[in-house]
Amino acid sequence: MTATADLATPLLDQAMARLRAQETGAPPPDATLTIAEMAERTGVSAHTLRYYERIGLLEVARDASGHRVYTATDFARVLFLTRMRMTGMPIRDLKRYVALAAAGEETIPERRAMLLARRDAVKAQLTELQFALDTIEAKLTGYGCVPGPEFKPAPLRRAEPAPAGR
Amino acid sequence: MTATADLATPLLDQAMARLRAQETGAPPPDATLTIAEMAERTGVSAHTLRYYERIGLLEVARDASGHRVYTATDFARVLFLTRMRMTGMPIRDLKRYVALAAAGEETIPERRAMLLARRDAVKAQLTELQFALDTIEAKLTGYGCVPGPEFKPAPLRRAEPAPAGR
DNA sequence: GTAGCCCTTCGAGCGCGCTCGAAGGCAACC
DNA sequence: GGTTGCCTTCGAGCGCGCTCGAAGGGCTAC
Numbered sequence: 001m002t003a004t005a006d007l008a009t010p011l012l013d014q015a016m017a018r019l020r021a022q023e024t025g026a027p028p029p030d031a032t033l034t035i036a037e038m039a040e041r042t043g044v045s046a047h048t049l050r051y052y053e054r055i056g057l058l059e060v061a062r063d064a065s066g067h068r069v070y071t072a073t074d075f076a077r078v079l080f081l082t083r084m085r086m087t088g089m090p091i092r093d094l095k096r097y098v099a100l101a102a103a104g105e106e107t108i109p110e111r112r113a114m115l116l117a118r119r120d121a122v123k124a125q126l127t128e129l130q131f132a133l134d135t136i137e138a139k140l141t142g143y144g145c146v147p148g149p150e151f152k153p154a155p156l157r158r159a160e161p162a163p164a165g166r
Numbered sequence: 167m168t169a170t171a172d173l174a175t176p177l178l179d180q181a182m183a184r185l186r187a188q189e190t191g192a193p194p195p196d197a198t199l200t201i202a203e204m205a206e207r208t209g210v211s212a213h214t215l216r217y218y219e220r221i222g223l224l225e226v227a228r229d230a231s232g233h234r235v236y237t238a239t240d241f242a243r244v245l246f247l248t249r250m251r252m253t254g255m256p257i258r259d260l261k262r263y264v265a266l267a268a269a270g271e272e273t274i275p276e277r278r279a280m281l282l283a284r285r286d287a288v289k290a291q292l293t294e295l296q297f298a299l300d301t302i303e304a305k306l307t308g309y310g311c312v313p314g315p316e317f318k319p320a321p322l323r324r325a326e327p328a329p330a331g332r
Numbered sequence: 333g334t335a336g337c338c339c340t341t342c343g344a345g346c347g348c349g350c351t352c353g354a355a356g357g358c359a360a361c362c
Numbered sequence: 363g364g365t366t367g368c369c370t371t372c373g374a375g376c377g378c379g380c381t382c383g384a385a386g387g388g389c390t391a392c
Contacts, residue, residue, distance in 0.1 A: 034338085034339085035338090035339075036338075036339090050340090050341090054341095062340095065339075066339080066340060067338085067339055067340075068339085068340090
């Protein structure tokens with residue numbers, strides 16, 4: 001994809017980078033990573049990793065020279081953050097979530113509530129996206145395009161019953 | 167949903183407004199609409215409707231007093247635009263698409279290419295969103311939430327990339 | 333030593349997509 | 363005539379999420 005330059009979708013490219021990261025740059029066992037390695041493996045730029053730390057989404061140890069030392073836990077957290085960001089969860093909410101997580105067990109109810117809200121939001125988004133996809137394919141048909149020789153619209157299991165037909 | 171105020175997701179709310187618009191504010195037969203009526207029925211604010219027109223996404227007729235007069239065609243276009251926007255399609259691309267559509271039949275190949283690219287992007291997004299949803303539900307399970315109707319007591323934390331780590 | 337390179341902090345800047353406010357027109361009603 | 367209220371144009375401003383550049387530190391290789 002990204003066939004035509006002016007159709008480039010940065011968000012999607014980043015997302016694909018992250019997917020690749022999840023597949024190829026699998027979480028290291030208990031090795032540590034430099035910021036450059038983290039950037040490469042998570043698909044999140046070093047600039048952005050520093051930014052996330054600055055705003056309190058991450059708390060990263062330093063080595064003797066003051067360089068950041070990322071652990072497997074940090075790696076997992078960055079993946080979590082990027083997945084939540086992908087769903088459109090605002091950074092302000094992620095900050096709150098992370099703060100709650102740092103605060104201890106008694107914040108679990110609120111964290112759970114946040115996740116439940118996010119889950120509902122994501123389900124709604126899936127419904128909407130499917131709706132938009134239907135719109136696109138209808139228009140493609142109008143432009144003399146067959147919906148496609150491919151069998152499955154997407155390699156995903158339908159999370160939701162499709163939104164009332166179309 | 168939108169249980170807690172600081173979890174509010176404007177995007178989602180707008181999206182829901184639009185969904186409602188599609189259901190309730192069904193396209194008028196061949197009546198015309200004022201900007202306020204369009205705003206109400208599409209869930210797109212009057213400010214934004216004017217903005218869309220200003221940047222060339224819309225071309226709206228005026229009445230004798232210079233007030234905008236929206237037709238059913240305009241309504242349909244606004245719905246199309248909002249659905250494409252929902253997929254993350256940048257306004258710049260929509261501008262190009264609209265310009266092509268205005269240019270005539272010979273631009274159909276390029277329009278088709280844009281739609282195909284967008285279709286792929288949306289499919290990728292669906293996959294990603296589903297992935298994120300899985301992540302959320304796994305974490306919810308860890309927080310003692312059952313994803314389904316059946317209840318299983320899960321007092322133990324699942325080994326998850328818990329950002330709650332620390 | 334010094335070159336190269338990756339790292340650090342800090343603050344400013346940017347692109348996107350709205351969002352808003354000011355200033356005024358026109359029509360209807362009291 | 364005056365008030366209300368929705369409409370107009372125009373340009374400025376804003377919130378978000380990065381993104382970048384400047385200025386400098388420390389390590390290794392030559």
